[in-house]
Amino acid sequence: MQLISGTAVAEKVLEECRRDIATLAAQGRKPGLAVVLVGDDPASRAYVRSKDKKCRDLGLHSVKLELPASTTQEELLAHVDALNNDPSIHGILVQSPPPKHIDEAAIVRAIDPAKDVDGFHPVNVAKLALEDPTGFVPCTPLGCQRLLIEAGIETSGAHAVVVGRSMIVGKPMALLLMAKGKGGDATVTVTHSRTKDLAAITRTADIIIAAIGRPHFIKAEHVKEGAVVIDVGINRVDDATSDKGYKLVGDVAFDEVAPKCRAITPVPGGVGPMTIAMLMANTIKACKQAAA
Numbered sequence: 001m002q003l004i005s006g007t008a009v010a011e012k013v014l015e016e017c018r019r020d021i022a023t024l025a026a027q028g029r030k031p032g033l034a035v036v037l038v039g040d041d042p043a044s045r046a047y048v049r050s051k052d053k054k055c056r057d058l059g060l061h062s063v064k065l066e067l068p069a070s071t072t073q074e075e076l077l078a079h080v081d082a083l084n085n086d087p088s089i090h091g092i093l094v095q096s097p098p099p100k101h102i103d104e105a106a107i108v109r110a111i112d113p114a115k116d117v118d119g120f121h122p123v124n125v126a127k128l129a130l131e132d133p134t135g136f137v138p139c140t141p142l143g144c145q146r147l148l149i150e151a152g153i154e155t156s157g158a159h160a161v162v163v164g165r166s167m168i169v170g171k172p173m174a175l176l177l178m179a180k181g182k183g184g185d186a187t188v189t190v191t192h193s194r195t196k197d198l199a200a201i202t203r204t205a206d207i208i209i210a211a212i213g214r215p216h217f218i219k220a221e222h223v224k225e226g227a228v229v230i231d232v233g234i235n236r237v238d239d240a241t242s243d244k245g246y247k248l249v250g251d252v253a254f255d256e257v258a259p260k261c262r263a264i265t266p267v268p269g270g271v272g273p274m275t276i277a278m279l280m281a282n283t284i285k286a287c288k289q290a291a292a
């Protein structure tokens with residue numbers, strides 16, 4: 001069994017980012033990322049902090065907007081508009097999910113597609129479907145694809161089963177795996193909560209991408225011998241032995257699944273660090289494209 005280290009692959013991606021940042025610096029340019037958080041969900045706060053920290057480590061310009069949960073739709077749109085017009089900002093990310101009174105779809109559509117490093121804007125969703133390389137691909141599925149490539153997993157002709165169909169993970173993941181070329185050319189099945197006999201389908205998978213949001217949902221019975229499993233899930237579960245009072249677990253029951261796998265990602269240290277690394281890479285891409 002091969003343990004695919006997201007931490008190690010993310011470090012490789014960040015090394016590429018450092019080189020790009022140095023090249024841009026020599027041209028007097030510095031990529032800038034703005035992360036907007038509305039409300040005080042603890043997991044979201046932690047995530048926003050780690051993105052800000054990674055930006056600073058790399059020497060990117062980083063703006064962190066932490067807005068109260070009472071922020072109105074109009075106020076948030078005004079912030080997005082200001083960032084759209086700020087030439088020092090190349091990437092804008094509005095942390096999902098926002099509070100209930102915010103219309104997330106309208107916010108996403110207000111972001112300049114050229115600064116939409118999350119890849120959520122309809123223009124970028126269309127570019128992904130069209131396999132147009134000028135678009136931005138959502139960071140998490142992009143990171144999963146890179147993990148497969150770096151781990152030497154052949155996707156061409158493989159049966160990949162994606163569990164989950166969200167706009168942030170499952171759907172773009174399926175589009176990437178079915179696209180032509182490296183890390184693609186797979187035969188893709190997308191499953192979700194209405195899927196009948198999920199285990200019968202996942203057992204036919206050469207590659208399983210689990211993006212469900214339920215701790216330890218994928219069990220040994222879901223996985224065939226020799227499969228590759230990418231665990232996207234980040235779930236906080238109570239843990240009295242940890243000083244934080246919780247621990248992070250994936251959507252895969254790692255202990256029982258790992259022995260059957262050719263390769264598997266851990267949680268933490270798997271897809272999570274890749275998401276952050278791809279966000280940095282997308283911000284650099286946005287900066288390069290803004291100059292061109």
Ligand SMILES: NC(=O)C1=CN([C@@H]2O[C@H](COP(=O)(O)OP(=O)(O)OC[C@H]3O[C@@H](n4cnc5c(N)ncnc54)[C@H](OP(=O)(O)O)[C@@H]3O)[C@@H](O)[C@H]2O)C=CC1
Nearest residue numbers: 140164165166169192193211212213232233234271272275
């Ligand atoms: N590592 C990272 O960087 C990231 C991790 N995540 C994590 O990935 C997980 C998924 O996130 P996200 O896609 O945003 O979650 P969503 O809740 O938006 O989507 C979950 C998907 O799983 C499907 N699903 C739910 N229950 C079942 C079931 N019993 N059987 C089969 N499918 C099911 C849902 O189906 P239906 O559509 O029918 O409701 C839905 O399509 C979460 O744990 C999240 O924390 C998310 C983003 C980034």
Ligand SMILES: Nc1nc(=O)c2c([nH]1)NC[C@@H]1CN(c3ccc(C(=O)N[C@@H](CCC(=O)O)C(=O)O)cc3)C=[N+]21
Nearest residue numbers: 047093094095096097118234268269270272273275276
């Ligand atoms: N607009 C938007 N874009 C996102 O990309 C986005 C979002 N909203 N909302 C929430 C989800 C979740 N997400 C994570 C990214 C990294 C880790 C991560 O780095 N995890 C570490 C552990 C971190 C820790 O220890 O807390 C790991 O898995 O090793 C986790 C979760 C991005 N998301």
